[in-house]
Amino acid sequence: MKITSILVVDDDENDQFICEYTIRKFDPSIRVVKAFDGTEALDALRAGTPDAIILDINMPVMNGFEFLDRYAQEFEVHAPVVAMLTSSHLGKDRERAMRYSFVKSYFEKPLQADHLRVMTDLLEA
Amino acid sequence: MVALWLAEPAGLAARHPFLFGMKFNAALAFVVVGAALLLATRGLRRLPALMLLPVFLYGALALSQHLFGIDAGIDTLLDRPFVDIGTSRPGRIAPNTALCFMLVSLALFLRAVRQRGDIAQVALGFTTFIVAAAALVGYAIGLEFAHDWVRFTRMSFQSASCFAALGLVLVFAGPQATGYYRLTLAGVLGLATYLLLLAMTYYELERYEASFGITFSGDGPNARATLSSLVLISGLLYGALVAHLYVSPRRARRMALDLAESRARLAAIIDNAVDGIVTIDERGIVLTVNAACTRIFGYADGEMIGRNVKMLMPEPYHGEHDRYLSSYRRTGEAKIIGIGREVEGRRKDGTTFPLELAVARLDVNGGTIYSGIVRDISGRKASEQALIETNAELEEFAYRTSHDLRSPIASSLGLLGISRDMLAEGDLAGLGQMLQRMERNFRRLDHLIQNILTVTRNRLMEEEDGPIDLRRLVGEAADALSHLDDVRRIRIENHVPPELTIVSKPSKFQVIVGNMLSNAVKYHDPKEAEPRIDIRAFRHAGKLRLTVEDNGLGIPPASRHLLFQMFKRLHPNRSFGSGLGLYILKKTAQSLGGTAFYEARDKGSRFIIELPDGE
Numbered sequence: 001m002k003i004t005s006i007l008v009v010d011d012d013e014n015d016q017f018i019c020e021y022t023i024r025k026f027d028p029s030i031r032v033v034k035a036f037d038g039t040e041a042l043d044a045l046r047a048g049t050p051d052a053i054i055l056d057i058n059m060p061v062m063n064g065f066e067f068l069d070r071y072a073q074e075f076e077v078h079a080p081v082v083a084m085l086t087s088s089h090l091g092k093d094r095e096r097a098m099r100y101s102f103v104k105s106y107f108e109k110p111l112q113a114d115h116l117r118v119m120t121d122l123l124e125a
Numbered sequence: 126m127v128a129l130w131l132a133e134p135a136g137l138a139a140r141h142p143f144l145f146g147m148k149f150n151a152a153l154a155f156v157v158v159g160a161a162l163l164l165a166t167r168g169l170r171r172l173p174a175l176m177l178l179p180v181f182l183y184g185a186l187a188l189s190q191h192l193f194g195i196d197a198g199i200d201t202l203l204d205r206p207f208v209d210i211g212t213s214r215p216g217r218i219a220p221n222t223a224l225c226f227m228l229v230s231l232a233l234f235l236r237a238v239r240q241r242g243d244i245a246q247v248a249l250g251f252t253t254f255i256v257a258a259a260a261l262v263g264y265a266i267g268l269e270f271a272h273d274w275v276r277f278t279r280m281s282f283q284s285a286s287c288f289a290a291l292g293l294v295l296v297f298a299g300p301q302a303t304g305y306y307r308l309t310l311a312g313v314l315g316l317a318t319y320l321l322l323l324a325m326t327y328y329e330l331e332r333y334e335a336s337f338g339i340t341f342s343g344d345g346p347n348a349r350a351t352l353s354s355l356v357l358i359s360g361l362l363y364g365a366l367v368a369h370l371y372v373s374p375r376r377a378r379r380m381a382l383d384l385a386e387s388r389a390r391l392a393a394i395i396d397n398a399v400d401g402i403v404t405i406d407e408r409g410i411v412l413t414v415n416a417a418c419t420r421i422f423g424y425a426d427g428e429m430i431g432r433n434v435k436m437l438m439p440e441p442y443h444g445e446h447d448r449y450l451s452s453y454r455r456t457g458e459a460k461i462i463g464i465g466r467e468v469e470g471r472r473k474d475g476t477t478f479p480l481e482l483a484v485a486r487l488d489v490n491g492g493t494i495y496s497g498i499v500r501d502i503s504g505r506k507a508s509e510q511a512l513i514e515t516n517a518e519l520e521e522f523a524y525r526t527s528h529d530l531r532s533p534i535a536s537s538l539g540l541l542g543i544s545r546d547m548l549a550e551g552d553l554a555g556l557g558q559m560l561q562r563m564e565r566n567f568r569r570l571d572h573l574i575q576n577i578l579t580v581t582r583n584r585l586m587e588e589e590d591g592p593i594d595l596r597r598l599v600g601e602a603a604d605a606l607s608h609l610d611d612v613r614r615i616r617i618e619n620h621v622p623p624e625l626t627i628v629s630k631p632s633k634f635q636v637i638v639g640n641m642l643s644n645a646v647k648y649h650d651p652k653e654a655e656p657r658i659d660i661r662a663f664r665h666a667g668k669l670r671l672t673v674e675d676n677g678l679g680i681p682p683a684s685r686h687l688l689f690q691m692f693k694r695l696h697p698n699r700s701f702g703s704g705l706g707l708y709i710l711k712k713t714a715q716s717l718g719g720t721a722f723y724e725a726r727d728k729g730s731r732f733i734i735e736l737p738d739g740e
Contacts, residue, residue, distance in 0.1 A: 014540065015539070017540075018536065018539035018540060022539075022543075058529070058532070061684065086528075087528055087529075087534075087535045090528075109532070110535050110539025110540075112542075
């Protein structure tokens with residue numbers, strides 16, 4: 001099964017650009033939705049559930065963890081693959097993120113084609 | 126006696142000659158001596174001294190009559206005795222009486238002149254006493270020589286009594302000045318009298334031997350030798366006793382002094398202890414408190430002693446303490462006794478504070494008491510708390526720095542990969558865009574590092590106070606912002622009065638003003654037709670207030686609690702901030718002894734700095 005849509009949640013415009021470019025190059029048919037912080041992401045999710053979410057941790061207004069809490073509480077249906085993408089390589093953050101059942105992987109920036117391949121495998125599994 | 130002599134009752138004298146043992150002259154001299162003594166005691170000097178002079182002369186003349194066998198005519202000068210008892214010549218006093226008159230009058234003369242006792246008076250009184258006492262004892266034991274130094278003229282019983290009394294007065298009234306103990310003096314007096322009597326007895330024994338032509342001594346055991354050794358032994362014993370009398374009060378006094386000193390030392394230690402020391406009885410009633418207790422709790426010691434110690438405790442200890450004590454008495458299970466722990470104390474003004482308490486149980490003669498050592502640890506607690514906060518802040522700082530330093534680099538690495546693709550495809554326009562993005566990343570990184578340096582410098586930098594021209598400083602800070610995007614669109618108004626100068630740390634103040642202005646510029650509202658920033662400064666209630674107002678984006682109410690925290694960025698889509706700006710602002714203001722706060726406006730923000738006014 002192929003990924004058809006991905007929500008990218010990141011406040012950094014450069015990182016958004018890199019994600020979009022990498023995804024397009026990986027598979028131009030994937031639809032990319034952008035959100036610049038947790039609240040925007042929740043709004044987008046209310047409109048529909050994508051196949052995958054790529055989530056940064058460090059964001060203003062509502063950070064990645066606050067978003068995960070709200071997403072766990074307020075939504076019954078979750079995206080099949082939620083992947084963290086962050087520049088933090090601290091084990092503490094990784095453990096905390098992996099505690100959410102729908103968080104499947106933890107990548108370090110920048111996003112690469114390999115990361116997308118892992119996500120595709122997870123979706124097929 | 127004088128009256129008796131003048132009345133001349135011949136019948137009485139025949140029946141009781143003993144009554145007339147004291148001569149008229151002697152009686153008169155005693156009257157004078159007694160009067161002089163009384164006057165001297167009243168504080169008079171010259172009069173008693175003048176009165177004593179004839180007494181002394183009389184004594185000296187009387188004695189010289191005996192010594193040189195002359196008759197100076199003083200015996201019957203004032204009264205011709207109608208009867209003569211115990212004298213060789215009518216009216217003549219005994220040599221020992223004459224001697225005593227000399228001694229006593231001399232001693233009292235000194236007393237009158239000096240108005241206090243001294244060693245000479247004690248010595249004179251001492252001699253008088255032993256001569257008189259020997260005479261008295263002589264009467265009691267029939268030792269004639271004791272009162273009868275020359276044949277037929279003896280010291281009368283009455284005179285001996287008077288002299289003994291006067292001697293005692295001289296020795297004991299006012300010996301404080303000489304530093305002798307009464308008991309020791311009394312012992313020495315007794316010993317001296319005893320020795321004198323011994324000598325006299327021996328002398329009398331020899332006289333008897335001579336007059337009767339017999340000898341008690343000879344070969345083999347004899348009474349005289351036995352008597353001598355017995356007398357010697359008893360003298361030694363008596364001497365030892367007196368020596369003991371001399372030593373023992375000294376030792377007792379030294380011990381008492383030592384005890385008092387060690388007590389005083391202990392009391393001083395307890396009273397000067399930094400920690401409070403309080404003792405209570407088994408029911409919790411305060412027995413003693415030291416000075417530190419009054420300092421720690423704010424009560425005077427009288428307000429604590431006799432009351433229940435729970436007055437020094439807030440709830441729940443206050444309500445539970447009686448139960449603690451009775452339960453400990455019943456079960457012996459200690460919660461705090463012998464252990465010590467941190468509890469809360471309550472001061473007189475009702476405030477509570479953290480307290481380190483160590484309680485010890487003391488079993489003393491009368492029962493059990495508890496001593497508590499209390500230490501006010503609010504200072505330590507506060508610094509502990511500050512340390513914990515600083516540590517948490519540093520940890521957060523390290524975490525966020527490592528993350529935020531890496532972000533732009535990770536992003537640039539991604540962009541580099543994309544650039545390589547574009548180069549391979551010959552997409553030069555796209556490549557140019559990539560370079561621009563990378564440049565923005567590096568600028569961000571540079572900005573972050575600058576901010577980190579500012580934080581560190583703020584922590585470490587020591588700076589001298591100096592005068593600051595506030596209006597000029599604000600103007601310079603505004604000029605320094607000209608590189609920022611859109612700054613030309615914004616109207617920056619400097620309302621600071623030109624005459625306003627303050628004394629503070631110039632470079633820290635620069636950090637504050639620069640920070641406030643750059644925030645106002647960065648978070649202006651691009652949709653606003655007339656974006657503006659107003660800077661004001663004024664003195665208010667002994668403080669200097671600096672406000673920066675804008676009509677920019679403002680802070681959403683939900684995020685306001687995060688203001689001034691480290692690495693908090695509150696504006697979406699505007700990621701160029703390091704998240705350190707307001708944190709630096711707050712810390713810098715604090716390091717100048719001031720505060721930073723935020724006020725919301727209908728549109729935009731007002732940031733305020735309040736600093737102590739160093740004019």
